[in-house]
Amino acid sequence: MENRPVQDAAIGAKRLVLDGSVWIAALALALYVAWGVGTNSAMRWDSIARFFTAPIILQGLVTTIVITFCAALIGLVGGLVVALMRMSPNPLIRTVAIGYLGLFRAVPLLVQILIWYNLGTFLPQLGLGIPFTSIGVYGDTNALLSPFVACLVALGLNQAAYMGEIIRGGILSVQAGQVEAAIALGMTKAKAFRRVVAPLAAKSIIPPLGNDMINLLKATSLVSVVGVGDLMTRAQGIYASNYQVIPLLIVASLWYLALTVLFTLVQAVLERRFSAGVAR
Amino acid sequence: MNYIPPQQPAVPALIRIRNLTKNFGTNRVLDNVSLDIAQGEVRCIIGPSGSGKSTLLRCLNALTGFDSGALVLDDTRVGYAERRGVLKPWTAREAASFRQRVGLVSQHVNLFSHRTVIENVIEGPVQVLGTSKAVAIRAATDLLARVGLADKHDSYPSQLSGGQQQRAAIARALAMEPRVMLFDEATSALDPELVSEVLGVMQALASDGMTMVVVTHEMRFAQEAGDRVAVMDGGRIIEDGTASEVFLRPREPRTAQFLKDHFRTAAA
Numbered sequence: 445m446e447n448r449p450v451q452d453a454a455i456g457a458k459r460l461v462l463d464g465s466v467w468i469a470a471l472a473l474a475l476y477v478a479w480g481v482g483t484n485s486a487m488r489w490d491s492i493a494r495f496f497t498a499p500i501i502l503q504g505l506v507t508t509i510v511i512t513f514c515a516a517l518i519g520l521v522g523g524l525v526v527a528l529m530r531m532s533p534n535p536l537i538r539t540v541a542i543g544y545l546g547l548f549r550a551v552p553l554l555v556q557i558l559i560w561y562n563l564g565t566f567l568p569q570l571g572l573g574i575p576f577t578s579i580g581v582y583g584d585t586n587a588l589l590s591p592f593v594a595c596l597v598a599l600g601l602n603q604a605a606y607m608g609e610i611i612r613g614g615i616l617s618v619q620a621g622q623v624e625a626a627i628a629l630g631m632t633k634a635k636a637f638r639r640v641v642a643p644l645a646a647k648s649i650i651p652p653l654g655n656d657m658i659n660l661l662k663a664t665s666l667v668s669v670v671g672v673g674d675l676m677t678r679a680q681g682i683y684a685s686n687y688q689v690i691p692l693l694i695v696a697s698l699w700y701l702a703l704t705v706l707f708t709l710v711q712a713v714l715e716r717r718f719s720a721g722v723a724r
Numbered sequence: 725m726n727y728i729p730p731q732q733p734a735v736p737a738l739i740r741i742r743n744l745t746k747n748f749g750t751n752r753v754l755d756n757v758s759l760d761i762a763q764g765e766v767r768c769i770i771g772p773s774g775s776g777k778s779t780l781l782r783c784l785n786a787l788t789g790f791d792s793g794a795l796v797l798d799d800t801r802v803g804y805a806e807r808r809g810v811l812k813p814w815t816a817r818e819a820a821s822f823r824q825r826v827g828l829v830s831q832h833v834n835l836f837s838h839r840t841v842i843e844n845v846i847e848g849p850v851q852v853l854g855t856s857k858a859v860a861i862r863a864a865t866d867l868l869a870r871v872g873l874a875d876k877h878d879s880y881p882s883q884l885s886g887g888q889q890q891r892a893a894i895a896r897a898l899a900m901e902p903r904v905m906l907f908d909e910a911t912s913a914l915d916p917e918l919v920s921e922v923l924g925v926m927q928a929l930a931s932d933g934m935t936m937v938v939v940t941h942e943m944r945f946a947q948e949a950g951d952r953v954a955v956m957d958g959g960r961i962i963e964d965g966t967a968s969e970v971f972l973r974p975r976e977p978r979t980a981q982f983l984k985d986h987f988r989t990a991a992a
Contacts, residue, residue, distance in 0.1 A: 619834070627823070628828040629851075631820060631851065632820045635852075643838050647838070721837045721838045
């Protein structure tokens with residue numbers, strides 16, 4: 445027992461040396477990679493700087509943000525509906541939700557985008573009406589589902605499936621006793637949901653939600669296959685004519701990185717906002 | 725449902741329970757329970773676990789329904805309403821509005837963990853009764869002083885001890901100005917040294933004339949604060965009398981056995 449501090453000091457010193465050498469090795473490796481990239485003549489740092497703020501890239505950036513925002517909104521609202529349906533006491537409603545989740549989580553997102561984009565070749569007319577009659581409102585599928593709308597539908601519906609499970613997980617994480625306490629005070633189920641379940645669920649929903657939003661942001665690059673002018677489409681368009689593939693992919697990556705950092709900051713703010721009462 | 729009109733005693737009881745029966749599947753959890761509880765009375769209910777005590781309380785708060793019999797609070801028939809001459813189970817809204825009049829403190833303290841103590845206490849009045857926030861805060865301040873938490877307004881539940889949490893839960897229930905307070909083993913989940921502070925608050929509430937139905941394992945509380953004590957076993961009330969009758973001269977062998985078992989485990 446007496447020699448314990450001496451031992452601790454010895455272990456501490458050993459750890460310091462070990463930590464130090466790991467850091468030095470990592471630094472050396474980073475320098476080597478940076479030097480290799482920096483001195484590669486194909487890298488064209490001047491191009492990266494020029495295209496980073498080029499109007500055409502910025503237009504693509506705006507489109508990417510708009511698609512992300514709209515698909516996130518569809519995903520959130522749709523996800524809440526799917527989650528509530530999935531937890532419904534009615535077996536029919538529950539089955540519909542399970543079917544939706546199964547279908548939209550099974551089909552790859554790229555395939556879903558192509559299906560919505562090409563729907564016109566399969567269903568030339570879309571609309572609402574009474575089956576087997578001519579009563580109703582119909583429109584040309586290709587006019588209704590422009591490539592942009594097709595992408596929003598694909599991303600939004602896919603997002604709703606994933607959000608649905610995240611929201612359901614959050615609702616299930618709320619202790620039954622908290623809800624019963626609200627009910628015992630005389631709250632209706634709807635009010636108990638708004639006042640107690642929703643704020644408590646939000647706390648556990650936010651971290652996976654942040655993950656999902658970042659995934660969605662990056663998944664929007666898939667819409668380049670149908671030529672919606674997002675960030676990725678614009679970058680591809682430019683390198684198809686000037687062959688500076690890697691520099692333009694780096695331009696796109698830097699913008700995705702910037703947006704991801706922004707999302708992470710928003711997530712941190714929201715997490716703090718909803719963490720009231722958590723023992724720290 | 726067979727409705728048996730309650731007999732009218734000399735002083736009309738606040739709560740009248742008549743032949744209450746409830747089954748979970750084939751398991752009869754309440755078997756022909758009848759009980760009168762007067763205004764201002766403290767009625768303790770004791771008995772082994774699984775005897776139906778908690779289920780009876782949940783019926784009193786309309787948190788669960790029953791299969792036959794009748795339950796009346798003031799002049800309200802609990803759980804069923806007459807519509808076109810037929811008794812129909814309450815709608816969710818009818819049950820919710822009834823629960824405003826009955827306070828419940830349960831074994832597991834369920835203060836809203838995302839709200840401070842004062843926010844917990846005003847939640848019911850503001851959200852359910854529509855009281856203005858200023859008025860609710862004034863009332864809540866008095867209540868928190870009554871339960872000895874005057875200095876804990878802005879604490880979150882996670883920052884309180886179990887006993888403090890349970891006292892805040894009592895204040896939250898009282899904020900609704902209920903006609904009756906139900907306690908479902910309110911001290912069972914607490915560390916032994918925290919039990920007395922909660923029992924003290926309950927005792928003070930009893931002396932203030934609150935009608936209370938207390939399911940408890942605290943025999944000393946039942947003895948000291950209980951006006952009457954009912955003993956339940958197997959879904960039935962097997963004995964009902966004043967505390968000294970039940971504790972000192974039990975008529976039922978099962979009561980005597982339960983008390984003997986209980987005090988032996990308590991002493992061990």
